[in-house]
Amino acid sequence: MNGYYPIVLQLRGKRCVIIGGGGIAQRKLLGLLEAGADDVLLVSPSVTAQIERLAAEGKFRLERREYKEEDAKEAWLIFAATNDKRVNAAVAADGERFGVLVNAADEPDNSTFISPSVVRRGDLLLAVTVSGASPALSQQIKQELEAQYGPRYEEIAARLRRLRDRTLDMILDEQERRAVLKLAAEDAVQFNRNNFDTDEWLQSLYHRIDRRHS
Numbered sequence: 001m002n003g004y005y006p007i008v009l010q011l012r013g014k015r016c017v018i019i020g021g022g023g024i025a026q027r028k029l030l031g032l033l034e035a036g037a038d039d040v041l042l043v044s045p046s047v048t049a050q051i052e053r054l055a056a057e058g059k060f061r062l063e064r065r066e067y068k069e070e071d072a073k074e075a076w077l078i079f080a081a082t083n084d085k086r087v088n089a090a091v092a093a094d095g096e097r098f099g100v101l102v103n104a105a106d107e108p109d110n111s112t113f114i115s116p117s118v119v120r121r122g123d124l125l126l127a128v129t130v131s132g133a134s135p136a137l138s139q140q141i142k143q144e145l146e147a148q149y150g151p152r153y154e155e156i157a158a159r160l161r162r163l164r165d166r167t168l169d170m171i172l173d174e175q176e177r178r179a180v181l182k183l184a185a186e187d188a189v190q191f192n193r194n195n196f197d198t199d200e201w202l203q204s205l206y207h208r209i210d211r212r213h214s
């Protein structure tokens with residue numbers, strides 16, 4: 001069994017490099033752009049039509065050439081996703097040497113991180129991995145989660161963020177705030193879209209907490 005520690009990375013301002021321009025490189029690229037990465041370089045002599053289109057829209061920098069060592073040296077995080085095992089292994093070894101986070105798409109043993117399957121609903125991020133045992137199972141579980149946690153969860157998360165921000169200056173007692181926020185998370189899933197007001201909601205949560213305590 002492989003042990004992996006999950007983290008969620010903030011990529012703003014971090015140089016993310018993808019070596020390769022096929023279907024796998026494209027999937028890693030879309031994942032980075034969805035995550036808000038704003039300093040992405042993709043290096044490959046040939047690329048898919050979609051990679052080409054996104055490059056033309058200025059979403060990231062494309063260099064049509066083969067990999068060179070400086071690509072790894074200047075990276076914060078790097079994906080080795082070519083169809084040449086030796087190139088992928090060189091990217092991984094260079095990345096390791098320069099202390100860069102490395103994902104080798106063809107060889108988990110050369111990687112410092114692996115990519116999970118991801119469902120995004122606004123601020124809600126669900127990530128699934130089977131630690132390399134079965135990417136197909138990760139994908140299947142992702143589809144189940146997509147059905148279970150539909151698009152309305154984007155609004156639920158946004159609503160809870162607004163409420164939580166409001167409580168930070170309204171409820172100074174930490175215990176009380178915790179009780180309100182836990183009840184709010186239970187409550188949020190039941191709400192329908194209409195007649196929503198953060199302050200009214202907060203008041204009703206307060207009443208219910210009071211009642212529980214008395």
Ligand SMILES: C[C@@]1(CC(=O)O)c2cc3[nH]c(cc4nc(cc5[nH]c(cc(n2)[C@H]1CCC(=O)O)[C@@](C)(CC(=O)O)[C@@H]5CCC(=O)O)C(CC(=O)O)=C4CCC(=O)O)c(CCC(=O)O)c3CC(=O)O
Nearest residue numbers: 105106108114115116117129130131132133134135136138
């Ligand atoms: C270790 C890891 C490293 C990494 O890439 O990060 C890795 C490695 C490899 N994948 C291979 C095959 C496939 N990968 C997929 C799909 C995905 N692969 C992803 C992640 C990972 N793949 C990491 C482990 C994650 C985990 O286990 O949970 C996903 C989840 C995320 C993503 O890539 O963004 C994405 C689903 C995205 C989605 O949600 O839709 C499919 C399905 C398909 O293509 O339709 C197949 C064919 C079916 C199968 O094999 O199960 C091969 C053999 C290549 C060959 O035969 O040459 C290797 C190499 C090896 O295992 O040695």
Ligand SMILES: NC(=O)C1=CN([C@@H]2O[C@H](COP(=O)(O)OP(=O)(O)OC[C@H]3O[C@@H](n4cnc5c(N)ncnc54)[C@H](O)[C@@H]3O)[C@@H](O)[C@H]2O)C=CC1
Nearest residue numbers: 020021022023024025044045046066067081082083105106
């Ligand atoms: N991690 C995963 O989920 C999966 C990984 N794979 C692995 O990923 C590899 C890539 O798969 P695909 O994208 O389908 O391959 P592909 O054959 O469609 O694309 C390979 C790309 O690598 C580029 N390339 C080749 N040599 C290069 C170099 N020296 N420098 C920069 N770019 C170079 C080519 O221009 C091409 O764009 C496969 O060989 C396979 O081992 C395959 C399936 C799933």
